[in-house]
Amino acid sequence: MTKEELAAQLCCIEYGARIPGELIVAAQSSGLVILCGASDDLMEFYGARREEIGCYGGGTAFVDVDGVLPDRDCLDGDEEIAEYVHRQKSAKPIEALWCQEDGYSWTYKTDIPHATFHVLEDDAPYCRGIVFALADLA
Structure with missing residues (x-):
């Protein structure tokens, strides 16, 4: 499955509903990762990597082929710090934008090749999620 195919299947999912298990x-x-926002303070990653990052009001997560870097x-x-410094050299940022685009609570900005999908809340846009491939981070 490609990131575009997965994004098409996720399109217009309702906020609060779980991403269907078969899509995860x-x-x-x-090797795909799904990213979408939750509440007013979370970046949630599903799929090839599972992580939840706090980002009240917006924030940035760094990802590499091994997943999301820790805070x-x-x-x-020293060992954890050294590993973080090593991983961050090749990590790519994903910026979570809170209420920066009309009609959306969450959108994302990144140079990682990705496909987008819409999460709705009561039939109105809530989040523009993204799907990216870990292979594109290598």
Whole structure:
């Protein structure tokens, strides 16, 4: 499955509904990651990588082929810091934008090749999610 095919299947999913399990499994087997917003403070990653990042009012997550980098402020010890510094050299940023585009609570900005899909809340736009391939981060 390609990122475009998966995004098309996710299009117009209703906020609050879970992403169907079969689409998460398809994303996992295809090396794809689904990113969408939740509430007013979360970036949620599903598929080939699962993570939840706090980003109240917006924020930035860094991703590489191994997934989402941890919050640097939460690292404990020289080994964790060294691994973070090593990974960040090749990591790509994804910026979560809170209420920056008319009609959307969440949108994302990144140079990672991706496809987009719309999450609706009561038939109105809530989030423009993205789907990207881990292979594009190598």
